[in-house]
Amino acid sequence: MKRLALILSFSSVFFLLVACGNSSEEDSSFEETPEVEDEDTNEEENSSDQGASTDEDSLPSNEDMDNEDVDSSEESAEADPLADYSEQEIEYARVWLEVGSTDDPGTLNVNRVSAGTPINTMIDSPPTYNEDVIMLTGEAGAMGIVVYSGNGDGTINHYSKVTYRWENPAGLSDDELRAEYEEILEHTEHVEIDTHNDDDVIRIIEQIEYQD
Numbered sequence: 001m002k003r004l005a006l007i008l009s010f011s012s013v014f015f016l017l018v019a020c021g022n023s024s025e026e027d028s029s030f031e032e033t034p035e036v037e038d039e040d041t042n043e044e045e046n047s048s049d050q051g052a053s054t055d056e057d058s059l060p061s062n063e064d065m066d067n068e069d070v071d072s073s074e075e076s077a078e079a080d081p082l083a084d085y086s087e088q089e090i091e092y093a094r095v096w097l098e099v100g101s102t103d104d105p106g107t108l109n110v111n112r113v114s115a116g117t118p119i120n121t122m123i124d125s126p127p128t129y130n131e132d133v134i135m136l137t138g139e140a141g142a143m144g145i146v147v148y149s150g151n152g153d154g155t156i157n158h159y160s161k162v163t164y165r166w167e168n169p170a171g172l173s174d175d176e177l178r179a180e181y182e183e184i185l186e187h188t189e190h191v192e193i194d195t196h197n198d199d200d201v202i203r204i205i206e207q208i209e210y211q212d
Contacts, residue, residue: 081198081199081202082198082201082202085202085205089205089208090201090205091150091193092108092110092134092136092204092205092208093108093196093200093201093202093204093205093208094193094194094195094196094201095134095136095146095148095156095193096108096136096146096204097194097196097200097201097204098191098193098194098196099146099148099158099160099191100136100138100143100144100146101138101143101144102138102143102144103200105136105137105138105139105143105204105207106138106139106140106143106207107138107139107207107209108136108137108138108204108207108208108209109136109137109138109139109209109210109211110134110135110136110208110209110210110211111134111135111136111137111210111211112132112133112134112135113129113132113133113134113135113147114129114132115128115129115130115131115132116128116129117129119162119181119184119185120166120177120181122166123174123177123178124174125178126178126181127178127181127182127185128185129185130185131149132149133147133148133149133159134146134147134148134149134150135147136148137164141164141165144164145162145163145164146158147159147162148191149188154192154193155190155191155192155193156190156191156193157188157189157190157191158188158189158190158191159184159185159188160188160189161184161187162184
């Protein structure tokens with residue numbers, strides 16, 4: 001009996017040792033897991049940092065953007081020779097080329113005439129322009145005059161009967177002249193303005209002088 005009890009006692013001790021050993025291995029495995037997670041986390045952070053760095057490297061710098069703007073402006077100027085001129089200057093030149101008496105006015109005088117300005121002050125109570133108009137004249141009176149108002153759509157209202165110098169060879173009275181001037185102001189020609197050759201437009205623009 002004593003021998004049996006001794007065997008049972010050794011068996012119990014053996015099982016206890018085995019159980020403690022397994023428990024220690026399990027604890028050890030659980031302790032190693034966070035290290036693996038930390039490694040995964042570090043890899044994700046490194047990957048994220050690399051991605052952000054790549055995105056930043058791919059973005060254009062302010063200097064690159066400025067250079068692109070300059071290149072774009074130069075290309076635009078080359079594509080459009082009239083880019084350096086105002087819309088008004090281009091309009092004056094095109095209108096003169098369309099309805100002016102000569103392609104070379106020498107000097108293109110531009111005079112802005114306000115609504116209410118008399119068409120001719122040589123008679124009493126003369127008719128007046130009922131809108132703002134532009135008056136274009138060449139260097140010499142013989143080159144004629146162009147009086148018009150723009151419509152903003154490539155067309156103008158041309159006061160085709162207005163002359164550079166008013167004359168009265170028929171000896172008409174003031175009332176008769178007044179009626180004639182009224183008719184001139186009321187009957188304008190609707191003219192479509194061609195774009196014309198850019199070189200000709202630039203040549204005329206460079207001859208423009210503004211009158212007070």
